[in-house]
Amino acid sequence: MAEHTMIDAIRMALSRALDEDETVILFGQDIGIDGGVFRATNGLMQRFGSGRVRDTPLSETVIAGMCVGAAAHGLRPVAEIQFMGFLYSAIDQLANHAARLRNRTRGRLSCPMVLRAPFGGGIKAPEHHSESMEAMLAHIPGLRVVVPGSPTRAYGLLLAAIRDPDPVVFLEPKRLYRAGGEPVEDTGAALPIEQAEVLQEGDDVTLISWGAMLTEAREAVETLADEGISAELVDLSSLKPIDRATLRASVEKTGRCVIVHEAPLTAGLGAEIAADLAEHCLISLLAPVRRVTGYDTVMPYLRLEASYLPSTDRVLRAVRDVMEFA
Amino acid sequence: MAEHTMIDAIRMALSRALDEDETVILFGQDIGIDGGVFRATNGLMQRFGSGRVRDTPLSETVIAGMCVGAAAHGLRPVAEIQFMGFLYSAIDQLANHAARLRNRTRGRLSCPMVLRAPFGGGIKAPEHHSESMEAMLAHIPGLRVVVPGSPTRAYGLLLAAIRDPDPVVFLEPKRLYRAGGEPVEDTGAALPIEQAEVLQEGDDVTLISWGAMLTEAREAVETLADEGISAELVDLSSLKPIDRATLRASVEKTGRCVIVHEAPLTAGLGAEIAADLAEHCLISLLAPVRRVTGYDTVMPYLRLEASYLPSTDRVLRAVRDVMEFA
Amino acid sequence: MPETAFLDARGEVLRDLPDFAREPETLRALYTAMVRARTFDAKAIALQRTGRLGTYASSLGQEAVSVGVAAAMAEEDVFLPSFREHGGQLWRGVTPEELFLYWGGDERGNDFAGPRQDFPVCVPVAAQFPHAAGVALAMQQTGEGVAVAIGGDGATSKGDFYEALNVVGAWDLPAVFVINNNQWAISMPRTEQTRARTLADKAVAAGLPGEQVDGNDVIAVREATARAIGRARGGEGGTLVECVSYRLGDHTTADDASRYRDDAEVSAHWKEEPLIRLRNHLVAEHGWGKAEEDALLRSCHDEIEAAAERYLATAPQPARAMFAHLYASLPEDVAAQAGEAGDG
Amino acid sequence: MPETAFLDARGEVLRDLPDFAREPETLRALYTAMVRARTFDAKAIALQRTGRLGTYASSLGQEAVSVGVAAAMAEEDVFLPSFREHGGQLWRGVTPEELFLYWGGDERGNDFAGPRQDFPVCVPVAAQFPHAAGVALAMQQTGEGVAVAIGGDGATSKGDFYEALNVVGAWDLPAVFVINNNQWAISMPRTEQTRARTLADKAVAAGLPGEQVDGNDVIAVREATARAIGRARGGEGGTLVECVSYRLGDHTTADDASRYRDDAEVSAHWKEEPLIRLRNHLVAEHGWGKAEEDALLRSCHDEIEAAAERYLATAPQPARAMFAHLYASLPEDVAAQAGEAGDG
């Protein structure tokens, strides 16, 4: 079978969704003839027509707001925000409207929409193009936030997001878009939208990560294996709600945990996970939960970008720390 | 000395700032002749003129964005957002611009601005009027987020915020606006902007809270005292940056901690504090850190509001839990 | 006054009436709806003053906007009101009891049996305009319906309004945006809100037609809205309709307008309010008399009182109801909290 | 073409020139600035193609907008550019080396020695307009200066643009908003961005004067901007100036415009580009010859090459520099992280 990159897998899922459900509609900036700045929608306008794959004016607020209206009135909008740094203008519509329309109307109206946005750094993009502010979204009640960690997961989780009856922000780790391929079969099968995935089983320490940072986490796991340390690697996948059961089970088994994310430390999602594990797995914990994260500063311009992003080395240092804790 | 409510103290600080520094300027919706929907600016337009106390059009994005421009060009804008639920439209300007102008220009331009907003529930306000989303702001590098817990603290911290050379979001717990008075002297003295305040010393357990929830925390501390439990109460005050040293010192002393906030649990600021304490005070901790928070659901309309907000009872239950942990 | 009107403040006919305004039943229905709205309004304020309702936004003096707009809509259209359009919601079939529930702080008030596709009240100013663009997008796909959103003069300063107006223009969406220009946004008068000559003029920014009508004349409101809806239904795209009315009451029950505007201004506008002119016209042209008026007032009173009784008798939802409609199915993560909330 | 121009595409004078355009030195300075911008542009693209610069937004074909606007400004005014206005930044005194640093991914490029009060490039589309309103507010307090912001045709669809324009109108702020309408926003043509007849028309929504000029004619750009700045300086408030230009290059070096627009369209617009018409005019009227042209090209080339050398020789900041300007003084909370970053 052919290999597919994550961007291919996303396109495959979008195409499948457009095909199987005529209420699915795509809109966003430059997603039509240009196929999206990352080409996620390449060819879709040509195939499904400019009525179902639409270029919007340059207006993030109305992109999000139109999703709410369209979703409430029978469509399943899948909209693209070009970069997460431009998603801030959509937060009002997400938090005040999308995430609570079902609740406000006691289920009379609902909001089955997906807002896709590439996020994270590592591709030497201009400023404001490397945001990783998923924790802000994960704090909003009524929303779902999903991040795929591989082409296969991107395909299955995006289908799940589109079919989900509630609003989903689907954050795509842009560093992984073309980072490597794997066979992805276009079966139309969705993956469970709420589940974390154990990517590798291990006994000594649990690594929890998501998105592009899985790369460093995976590298760390391999290095640790060489050193005889058996690390379990969990791809969180659903950032809201959090699959706490899977995380707790893993840490109860291993007794140690390191969380890796690219977003700033303070009030990052790692805090929630660490707090939850520290509270609920205290008895099992053999060492404090450590977080390896982006720093609490503005993502620097590209010359220093690599110094900002957590390195495999930093992950390894944290793991050794918790391994040596006594 | 006369007693002052928090709203009086805020007005006193604004008035003092306008008086002492001619670059201070106030703007926002209905802050002029109407004196603001909560009357924080009552009489200030009459006293300082409509050039320095200005009613804006109904545009939260431009309120925040004008702060950036005005601050960079020599003013000290102090703007009001009417309710935190309408602050979402200002997040883009806060995160992408205010919080990073100094950094982007290597200090050439800076952004000494204050954005004030009432936050939190408990006054039976209409929907979207009771938000408590401080954690979202506390995640943004380069910002300061400050919450006063009493009239005295409101006066001193607001002056500190206005004099601070960097952008500050000043969140005012509206349930406390008129909840009680205390003597506040208009000395012009600011309080240290970054420090948590130990409101009550204790030995057995640390309660950490901020804003209106200090009420329930304080009630709990009193009840516990009757039961012979000596609780230390810390008012976090600065939500970003966090005064980790004070928090850690307290928990190292007491060995137990309960965090109380009104915002939803998941990715709330309690997570950051709990994660930090669990990591850095693990040795001292005699029980898991517990969080008593708003639920991960949309703040209900007023009939159920009281069931949403953490009650003194819930706080007490959590404290008893950690006291009994063995 | 530059804006189009059919009746002047005293109810004199200013120009040829549109067809619907020659039908006595239609005029009576419009008048009835305005009286009903005003009766609801008075009761809501009374309930709030006695602590039995939450903060309430009165529509006093603006009944013609709400009712005129709703009356121009087809049943299957979608109404996206701001927080001040009770008259329109009632016309569309939302019951007074449901409205009381909403304003009393109970989400069930939004689960109205009436126009199931209509949006609930939008509190964040101007956010309903993007929603309306989205509804209109869905309608454009099926070829059925028109989205009709209303906001205030203040709403025209929000980016949401403008971004939505622009996409309605760019995509030819079947949407009508109505501005209830009641000349105040809390304490800010229309003249300070913007330098635009009229709010209808703002349509120029999106290349759409914009029209200003006398918002105290329900005939003018209905006629202009109907034309706009007709264009939208015919595939001719969106329109901005500005209805110039006046907010005779406080902004909400939490507001005290005497802090920022003169009584004299308010009194002057009482002479232009929408009910009296239509009543005068009905009296002069359609045999409306004291008996009809009394009967109408009585029936509105009785209906609203009964609705208020039922509202007051409605027990609050149980605490765990706050989780009942958060998601289609409650994630495990949150389920534990629902349990805790249920336990008190 | 409806918009005002003084020179046509071949450099023929269309109407009475403004005074400044009769001065040969002024015209030469404008021409020089445009050539300098184009030379910078070519070098930047070359550096990017060879991996020595980040993603770069070319201003090819739009030099007249940037230069004309900046040339109309006083030194103490504040310029708030989008990411495509290199010509204006250079005119104002930002050095090519500083610009290379910025586009090369080094914050020090924004710490320019030149116009210390000017804003750095604004990447989030349209956010500079609210900033300009704020700068203008500060200026209104002191009575000194005018804020001049530029954005693209796409920027006129953002709520920020409109909210800012509205407050400039409502408060009579000394601000000029310029639209560099290069007719494309990445792949979206101006005609699909909005139905507004012109982008200048959008000023109607704020009750401001709006004017459309030929953005390929630096004289027209400068003249209209100068009039707008003059009004602002005289306390007469803001203006929206639309300059109709054309984006001859890709959106950025990360874009491939051949995916969405015809070469034929681009070729046609090459005939209208701004340098040639002013050169023709200089040749015809002011004795500009091959010698002058060659000398200018050479000096621009030398300057830009030398700047590029210096840029390339600049060592990156140390890692802990990412904390150096986060706050005026680094909170304890973050200081530990700065240490960790410094250690690698």
Ligand SMILES: Cc1ncc(C[n+]2csc(CCOP(=O)(O)OP(=O)(O)O)c2C)c(N)n1
């Ligand atoms: C985005 C937003 N900002 C502020 C508020 C607070 N607020 C409620 S109503 C109102 C004034 C609205 O004026 P207008 O649009 O004219 O409507 P009206 O109240 O006159 O019907 C304000 C500022 C809000 N609800 N939403």
Ligand SMILES: Cc1ncc(C[n+]2csc(CCOP(=O)(O)OP(=O)(O)O)c2C)c(N)n1
């Ligand atoms: C708010 C925002 N949304 C999206 C982007 C991504 N983006 C960068 S430039 C651009 C198009 C801008 O078009 P226009 O305003 O016409 O300026 P031009 O690029 O033509 O100079 C887009 C969509 C952005 N920078 N900011």
Ligand SMILES: [Mg+2]
């Ligand atoms: Mg109004």
Ligand SMILES: [Mg+2]
């Ligand atoms: Mg453009």
